[in-house]
Amino acid sequence: MPLSQQDLEFYFDKIFPAKQFYNWLSYGDESYFQKREFSFTLAGDIYLRFRSFEDANELQKDLVRKKPEKIDIGGVYNVQPKMKDSVSVFQAREKELVFDIDISDYDDVRVCCQDKSICDRCWPLMSCALQILDRILKEDFGFKHLMYVFSGRRGVHCWTCDKNARKLTDEERTALASYINVYEGGEAQKINIEYNLKMGNLHPSLESVYKDFIKPGFRDMFLSDKLNAENSLHQEKTANNIMKMVARHVKGFGKEHEMKLNKALTQGDKSCEDRWRAVSKLCAEWEKTAKDKLWVPKYIEFLYMYPRLDVNVSKQCNHLLKAPFVIHPGTGNVCLPLSLEEALHFEPSANPKLQQVLGDYGNGVLTLEPYLENFQVFIDGCRIDAEQVSMDVDGTATTTA
Structure with a gap:
């Protein structure tokens, strides 16, 4: 009108x-x-x-x-x-x-x-x-x-x-x-700090905002059915998107990886936080070269929560x-x-x-x-x-x- x-x-x-x-x-x-x-x-x-x-x-x-x-x-x-x-x-x-x-x-x-x-x-x-x-x-x-x-x-x-x-x-x-x-966007959903995350040498400013805002913000937005059920990891779109992001960044990702990841993401009796911990654990097990074994979950958290200017x-x-x-x-x-x-x-x-x-x-x-x-x-x-x-x-x- x-x-x-x-x-x-x-x-x-x-x-x-x-x-x-x-x-x-x-x-x-x-x-x-x-x-x-x-x-x-x-x-x-x-x-x-x-x-x-x-x-x-x-x-x-x-x-x-x-x-x-x-x-x-x-x-x-x-x-x-x-x-x-x-x-x-x-x-x-x-x-x-x-x-x-x-x-x-x-x-x-x-x-x-x-x-x-x-x-x-x-x-x-x-x-x-x-x-x-x-x-x-x-x-x-x-x-x-x-x-x-x-x-x-x-x-x-x-x-x-x-x-x-x-x-x-x-x-x-x-x-x-x-x-x-840090957000580059595009179909590949890229941020420009991948190398820093792998090496565990983020700029101190980014380390600070990750700890204080990104990690807790991601938890409240995507890992809490109580606070935000409509966007949580229980939603098919959110789970599928996480699956794609992990598959894209884990070297040699194959059928066995996919089955384990799908199980971690779809455990019916588990909370969203439990599912995310399971995903993070798998990513750490699969990482062979990076200094920070949890760089993939951190990458996803940055991608989701950092300002897209x-x-x-x-x-x-x-x-x-x-x-x-x-x-x-x-x-x-x-x-x-x-x-x-x-x-x-x-x-x-x-x-x-x-x-x-x-x-x-x-x-x-x-x-x-x-x-x-x-x-x-x-x-x-x-x-x-x-x-x-x-x-x-x-x-x-x-x-x-």
């Missing part, structure tokens, strides 16, 4: 947090906001790029007038994007470091949903991915200001808003995304990404900004929709208030960091954002 233009006009006029948007995207510098690109997608798939605004008031007026079904945020240019035709050089200079994870990229491992659908039972794949991404960005790179946004249907976006993240070149963004990414989203300053608090045109969901803690307990089925938000507003209830409050906390953190001043050894004031 298409979004009502009347509903969108009311939403942008009365509810959409234009002032907070301005405070977020200006980082205390109004010219920074003024050089920011916005794009609008209007009803009828009319696409408007290189829009820019002087302040929150001008942004809100244009939203009310245009009633976009989608708003994307782009880079900060050397001049205001609306003035691009008046200059000889027009280039994106800065932008938040962003990441995109889509649940449809996990279709090969989830049973409960496929394609664009998402539910509370497959959300743990996303929450595990976000924990891993959060850990690596903070501990390996020292970033602090991370905001996660549910896209309204199947995706989660990570906005890394630290000043040094915003100043990264395209080459640096590409290198950073490549450092984090759309790395192209992260590579360029001029890439556009959906804004928080817009309405997804296909679902009517509000695209919500989330802290990591909120993301861990998020239920897609309970995500507020535009009609609910408008109905509640008419009854004096501000449905989005908790999310707006947390958004403000995030903005305040970015602002305080941007304003923090320290004295270097020469007594010169330098910003440390």
Whole structure:
């Protein structure tokens, strides 16, 4: 059902947090906001790029007038994007470091949903991915200001808003995304750390996220009928997929291996955890050359639970990404900004929709208030960091954002 233009006009006029948007995207510098690109997608798939605004008031007026079904945020240019035709050089200079994870990229491992659908039972794949991404960005790179946004249907976006993240070149963004990414995808279901797993010499960062997130996440998602029966190892698709993965990575896998593995995976009176232990034991027995005899089960756990990034989203300053608090045109969901803690307990089925938000507003209830409050906390953190001043050894004031 298409979004009502009347509903969108009311939403942008009365509810959409234009002032907070301005405070977020200006980082205390109004010219920074003024050089920011916005794009609008209007009803009828009319696409408007290189829009820019002087302040929150001008942004809100244009939203009310245009009633976009989608708003994307782009880079900060050397001049205001609306003035691009008046200059000889027009280039994106800065932008938040962003990441995109889509649940449809996990279709090969989830049973409960496929394609664009998402539910509370497959959300743990996303929450595990976000924990891993959060850990690596903070501990390996020292970033602090991370905001996660549910896209309204199947995706989660990570906005890394630290000043040094915003100043990264395209080459640096590409290198950073490549450092984090291990998933290669394809029909072969590959990750690029097979050799490291075999040799037992994973990067310490990967060892850490395996222990803290991947192993327990895999257990809760695929080895627990109590927590997630619909995706567990008792499901034929999950068991068959494990069978294929083991067969692909055990050298000399033949009929005898297949019979033993099938028995381990289909023991009717055994729990999923018992079955996985039996599979792991067989893999260890069959491994003849690798230092880590359990590398195949670990490979599968990494493959299932590690973030499957759309790395192209992260590579360029001029890439556009959906804004928080817009309405997804296909679902009517509000695209919500989330802290990591909120993301861990998020239920897609309970995500507020535009009609609910408008109905509640008419009854004096501000449905989005908790999310707006947390958004403000995030903005305040970015602002305080941007304003923090320290004295270097020469007594010169330098910003440390």
